[in-house]
Amino acid sequence: MAIPRAAKTQRRTRIQEEKEEQILEAALDVFSVHGFRGSTIDQIAEVAGMSKPNLLYYFRTKEAMHRALIDRVLFTWLEPLRAFNAGGDPESEIRSYIRRKLEMARDFPRESRLFANEMLQGAPHVEEELRGPLKSLVDEKAEVIRAWAKSGKIAKCDPYHLIFSIWSTTQHYADFDVQVRAVLGQEHSGEGRFEDAARYLEKLFVDGLSIRRV
Amino acid sequence: MAIPRAAKTQRRTRIQEEKEEQILEAALDVFSVHGFRGSTIDQIAEVAGMSKPNLLYYFRTKEAMHRALIDRVLFTWLEPLRAFNAGGDPESEIRSYIRRKLEMARDFPRESRLFANEMLQGAPHVEEELRGPLKSLVDEKAEVIRAWAKSGKIAKCDPYHLIFSIWSTTQHYADFDVQVRAVLGQEHSGEGRFEDAARYLEKLFVDGLSIRRV
DNA sequence: GGATAATTTGACCGATTGGTAAACATTACA
DNA sequence: TGTAATGTTTACCAATCGGTCAAATTATCC
Numbered sequence: 001m002a003i004p005r006a007a008k009t010q011r012r013t014r015i016q017e018e019k020e021e022q023i024l025e026a027a028l029d030v031f032s033v034h035g036f037r038g039s040t041i042d043q044i045a046e047v048a049g050m051s052k053p054n055l056l057y058y059f060r061t062k063e064a065m066h067r068a069l070i071d072r073v074l075f076t077w078l079e080p081l082r083a084f085n086a087g088g089d090p091e092s093e094i095r096s097y098i099r100r101k102l103e104m105a106r107d108f109p110r111e112s113r114l115f116a117n118e119m120l121q122g123a124p125h126v127e128e129e130l131r132g133p134l135k136s137l138v139d140e141k142a143e144v145i146r147a148w149a150k151s152g153k154i155a156k157c158d159p160y161h162l163i164f165s166i167w168s169t170t171q172h173y174a175d176f177d178v179q180v181r182a183v184l185g186q187e188h189s190g191e192g193r194f195e196d197a198a199r200y201l202e203k204l205f206v207d208g209l210s211i212r213r214v
Numbered sequence: 215m216a217i218p219r220a221a222k223t224q225r226r227t228r229i230q231e232e233k234e235e236q237i238l239e240a241a242l243d244v245f246s247v248h249g250f251r252g253s254t255i256d257q258i259a260e261v262a263g264m265s266k267p268n269l270l271y272y273f274r275t276k277e278a279m280h281r282a283l284i285d286r287v288l289f290t291w292l293e294p295l296r297a298f299n300a301g302g303d304p305e306s307e308i309r310s311y312i313r314r315k316l317e318m319a320r321d322f323p324r325e326s327r328l329f330a331n332e333m334l335q336g337a338p339h340v341e342e343e344l345r346g347p348l349k350s351l352v353d354e355k356a357e358v359i360r361a362w363a364k365s366g367k368i369a370k371c372d373p374y375h376l377i378f379s380i381w382s383t384t385q386h387y388a389d390f391d392v393q394v395r396a397v398l399g400q401e402h403s404g405e406g407r408f409e410d411a412a413r414y415l416e417k418l419f420v421d422g423l424s425i426r427r428v
Numbered sequence: 429g430g431a432t433a434a435t436t437t438g439a440c441c442g443a444t445t446g447g448t449a450a451a452c453a454t455t456a457c458a
Numbered sequence: 459t460g461t462a463a464t465g466t467t468t469a470c471c472a473a474t475c476g477g478t479c480a481a482a483t484t485a486t487c488c
Contacts, residue, residue: 015455015465033335037252041446054466056447113334116389120327120334121247123392130396138397155421160398161414168386169379175330176382178337182344183352184374200375207369207421227434229485255476268436270477435484444475454465 020058020068023048027069032113035121036066063125070118070126073111080104081137081163086144090153094166095202101170102201106194112174138163169201234272234282237262241283246327249335250280277339284332284340287325294318295351295377300358304367308380309416315384316415320408326388352377383415 012020026048030039041062045052059065080100085093105112118126138160145159173180173194181189188196226234240262244253255276259266273279294314299307319326332340352374359373387394387408395403402410 013455013464019465035249035252035331035334038249038335039251040444042444051467052446053448053468057465060447062446116330116334117249119390119393120249120330123396127392127396130393134393135397135399155417157417158410158414160402161411162418164386164390164394164397164411165383165415165418168382168390172378172382176333176378178341179333179344179348180378182337182341183349183378185349188374196372197375197378200372201379203369203371204376204379204418227485229435233435254474256474265437266476267438267478271435274477276476429488431486431488433484433486435482437480437482439479439481441478442476445473446471447473448471449469450467451469452465452467454463456461456463458459458461 016058019050019054022050023055023058023065024069024072027065028073028110028114031066031069032110032117035117036062036125037121041065066125069114073114074126074129076108077104077111077115078134078137081141084141084144086141086147090148091206094205098166098170098201098205099198101166102173102194102198105170105172105174106191109174109177112171116171116175166205169204170197173197230272233264233268236264237269237272237279238283238286241279242287242324242328245280245283246324246331249331250276250339251335255279280339283328287328288340288343290322291318291325291329292348292351295355298355298358300355300361304362305420308419312380312384312415312419313412315380316387316408316412319384319386319388320405323388323391326385330385330389380419383418384411387411 023044026044027039029047030044033039039062041052041055044065045055048055055065059068080097083100084097115126118124123130142159142163145154145162148154149156149159180193184193237258240258241253243261244258247253253276255266255269258279259269262269269279273282294311297314298311329340332338337344356373356377359368359376362368363370363373394407398407
């Protein structure tokens, strides 16, 4: 008889890896739509295609599952900002940051919604990460932008609000997808809307920032 | 013995108005944070300061309560877009639309979050309103913007994505408030952040749109 | 003030919630 | 191949869920 939940073992079984993957995938489906409190273990178990006790064998509690999911997703989610390069050309850096964020919204909408749900609820599970690692990363990148502004490479503007506006405009296409589709109508709801959005947003930001062309 | 739920009476009692107001206020508190499924009647009743059966005397079901709340808030929420004036000067119209939306985010963050929650969940309760009244209103305003672009008053750009970007950037300060505060730190988390945001966003949009000054 | 309608409450219901216990089945490994 | 560890399932639990009911209380109006 094992002390279960894979606590006794030193390294993880093949089955453990597979099943945990399966569970987190299902959990992402459910949590991203209904938020933490609105999601049920039964529902996640059903999506994952396993029984509830079986799921609870891998994650002791609903919170543990959510925690694991957040931890895994958080790193990936910040990748574009991490890639934001101080040494690069301001215009192309901002353009490609917008592109990357928009690609994330297109390719990982569930991840975007998972965080959006957390934010709406006041970030009860990730507030530390916001005040710690996230703030540090943003502070660092804001400093870069501030330097660009100071040296006249881009217009003087608040770098924090600039970052917020890139986040919000791009993530909007994931978080408010249903609204975007409804407003655009069937004709323009295809995948082409991301290309349209990219064109519009790049123009908005670049011209808006009066970036000096090289 | 009354056939309850105020169905028999022709006009509403003073008590009915007061209590329904009280309930919707509490419902807004709860639904805006936890979404529909994540909210419980008990919790709303507690916030409203009344017993659960008493609350259910005024709204037969959780859905009825949510419905009533959505209906009331939807009208107010679209007011700024309705006020968007075709006859006005493009620059000042866009500026004041941004201002108004930002004021809404500041003064009615719960309403913003209520809708955001609905959107994240795929708009199960308001999809009709999105495809109907909302789309119509946006279509109308988009036509105005398109005309501005055609006549060279503003840069050529997709009017729908322009509207999306104003929505997302302004509502971000309500929906992602906790993140904004965390990133800005204590020093810049005061109410002044809305003024900073307004300044930044107006500059972003006006210059970005190459609006011809009058 | 009394009748009548409107409001409020406590006790309760079946379904669902997050989670457990233990028997059972499977896998890995010597 | 045997056996110990790992994985899965059935049956179950107490708490909470949305919602009902009838009795008790309060407001309204003649």
